[in-house]
Amino acid sequence: MTLASPTPQSPSTRLQFNEVQFKTAFPRQPFLMQHALCGNPLFSLESLIELSKRLPPSKVEYNAGTIDIDMHDKLTPQTGLSVEETMRRIETCRSWMVLKNVEADPTYRALLDACLGDVAHLSEPLTPGMRRHEGYIFISSPGSRTPYHMDGEHNFLLQLTGSKKVSLWDSMDRSLLSEKEIEAHYGGAHRNLSYQDAYAAKAQVFDLTPGLGLHFPVNAPHWVQNGPEVSVSFSVTFRTPAIDKRAMLYAANGRLRGWGLNPKPVGLSPLRDALLHNTVRGLRKLGSLTGR
Ligand SMILES: [Fe+2]
Structure with a gap:
């Protein structure tokens, strides 16, 4: 999928959208956008290690990154490494890690709020009542994979380092995602879904490189394949009364x-x-x- 040219904005703007595309596509369709967070020291390895120590252990999830697309009903394998070891060896330890709810930290909260401020002036006329700002930072080894799953928030995934290929499906296609599966998700089931190879023909595939971001529609099933480098990405999410x-x-x-x-x-x-x-x-x- 290709990127529409962003509307000219001030250079201090962190997230940059093509406004016509945003107004047409949000919140139902995925689309690429640009951001200006690459090189921000908050995403350096040392900063992320320090952040992982400040967050409660329950907010640091990590496991082996060489796993199947379909991890529904399967236990995700662990690596035996500590959080810090995983981050220091991320280039070679074939792992996938997420730092959850980074808004608990005031510095990251300020950045998240600033990013969502850039979204709000376009999203509020379409889906009013932005609330529950939440941020997630993904750190993953070359070639690692995030299995097929769905998420229940409005989400912009910003690529900072390395590359990712995102395969994304229509949340309204009930031949892929049943009412029962959505009900189970909101009833507290694990986010991973059951995947079939036949789904691949219906996927929209997006290549994310540093400086690019992707809008994920709420409930849109997706899986992610890392490129051949270490990947760091920042997910900025929010909810509304409607969702x-x-x-x-x-x-x-x-x-x-x-x-x-x-x-x-x-x-x-x-x-x-x-x-x-x-x-x-x-x-x-x-x-x-x-x-x-
Ligand atoms: Fe996701």
Whole structure:
């Protein structure tokens, strides 16, 4: 996929979009954009090692990077290395690592907020109420792979070092991603999905190199193949009331399906969605009042 020319902006702008493309494609379609974060010292190896020490251990996830595209229902293999060893040996240790919720650190929070500020002036007229700013930093060895999965946030993945090939699918194609799988995701299942080779023909493939970023539509299944160098990328994400409402509806449909019912897919009937949303909110409120 090729990149549309960005609209001329001030050089201090961190994220650079082609505004016409953004207004046409966001939030349903993937598209490439540019950013000016390459060379930022916050993404040097030493800074990232220090950050990994400041984050709670639960926010540092890492495992072997030489894994299958389909890791659904499989345990991801570990490497036996520590966090710091993994980062220092990232060039050769065939690992994949993510530092999660880096907004917990004030310096990274400031950068994340600045990036999302660049998004907000374009996204707010389309999907208002930007909230829950969250940042994730991915550090991975040459040739490592992120298995086929989906995410529930608005996401821009910014490539800082090395290259990645992202294969991405339409979140609305129910021949690839069933209502049941989406319901399971919002019911707390692991993000990895079941992959079939036949899906490849329907993928959109994006090549990410330093200075480029990619918009991932909410729920769009994807897997990622690293290039032949160490890769560092920064994922800037946010939520809106609209996607939080859909998340609640999918989780509720999953409960209904678990009780033997066959609920209408989310989005088919706005009236039914509104009634279910109000019911779930009412039950949650009641639960919080009664302490259940
Ligand atoms: Fe992802």
